[in-house]
Amino acid sequence: MASTEDKAAKQESATGWKDSFYNPRTGEVLGRTGSSWALILLFYLVFYCFLAGMFALTMWVLLLTLDDYVPKYRDRVPYPGLVIRPNSLDLSFNKSDPLKYVQYVKHLESFLQRYNDSQQDKNDDCPPGEYFLQDDTEDMSKKACLFKRGFLSLCSGLSDTNFGYSEGKPCVLLKMNRIIGLKPRGDPYINCTVKRDTPIQMQYFPSEGRIDKKYFPYYGKKAHESYVQPLVAVELLLTKDDYNKELPVECRVEGSDLRNNDERDKFLGRVTFRVTVVE
Incomplete structure (x- = not known):
């Protein structure tokens, strides 16, 4: 106890x-x-x-201290990256099966809605080869130069609603990222190559993959509400010998002072993607 x-x-x-x-x-x-x-x-x-x-x-x-129209610090991104549409770095499909490429077609069609005539007719038809400078205008809202999807010809989705995918000749759209105040020197254009011994024929729209200076400079999302980036369409003219093979394609911005060879950033002024077409 x-x-x-x-x-x-x-x-x-x-x-x-x-x-x-x-x-x-x-x-x-x-x-x-x-x-x-x-x-x-x-x-x-x-x-x-x-x-x-x-x-x-x-x-x-x-x-x-901030401006509603222009960011205070813009020195960290001096050069644009290159972006591909459809939004995929691995394009693989069977050209005989619409279900295999319909996702790419829908993505391109949706992306090009802002480039329809009904939207672009509101913009200005600017003279080519010159920067569209609007720094001296008192109005903070800036005008934009028109870029109609018809400029992309066979890759516009107007004459061929499948953008070449049903024929095994897919179209790819390329654009540069927006950078406020960018004015590239020279005559910028897009050039694509296939990393293999024998070359592949390609067709560019607009001609020679040119990016006109009239679409520069960009003044920011709030000031440039109707602005759309200029596009370059690349149609890969594949043949039967190219089917059932993985084809690595690299596209670069050439002909200007824009950087495209920075090993620290694989998308600065260039983009690499793969295309596989099954017959």
Whole structure:
């Protein structure tokens, strides 16, 4: 049987454990009186309100330094990347099975909606070969030069709604990323090559894959709301000897000061993709 001293020790231990939460003799909760808890809660309330106020003031001052139309810092992305449409770096399909390439056709058709005549007729027919400069205009909203999907000829989806995929001669659209204020020197154009010994015939739209200077500079999403990037369409004129083979294709921006050989960024001024057509 437990001794009287053991029972007293257990009772004292239980009482001490309960008193650590609430002590009825002093009125303390977790070691603090009501006034002590009120003071410490008031301190933290004031402290965190001060921090929130400092954060809001800092953000307000920062926003005052920003321009709604032009980013303050633009030096981190001086050169554009090259983007491919359909949005896939591995184009593989059976030309005899529409279900195998319908996803590519739908993607191209959806992407080209902004290039329809109904949309582009609102833009200006700018003179070719010259930058469309609008820096001196007082109006912050800038005009845009039209680029109709008809400029892409056989790859426009107008005469051939399958963009050549049903014939095993797929079309690929290329565009450069938008960079505010970019004015490429020279005469930029897109050139594509297949990494193998024997070349593959390709057809470019517009002619020779040219990117006209009139589509530069770009003034930003808010100022240039109706702007669309100029496109270059490449139709791969594959033959039966090219079917059932994986063909690596690389396209680059040539003829200008735009960089296309940075090993740290494989998409800077260039893009590489694979095409496999099954007969």
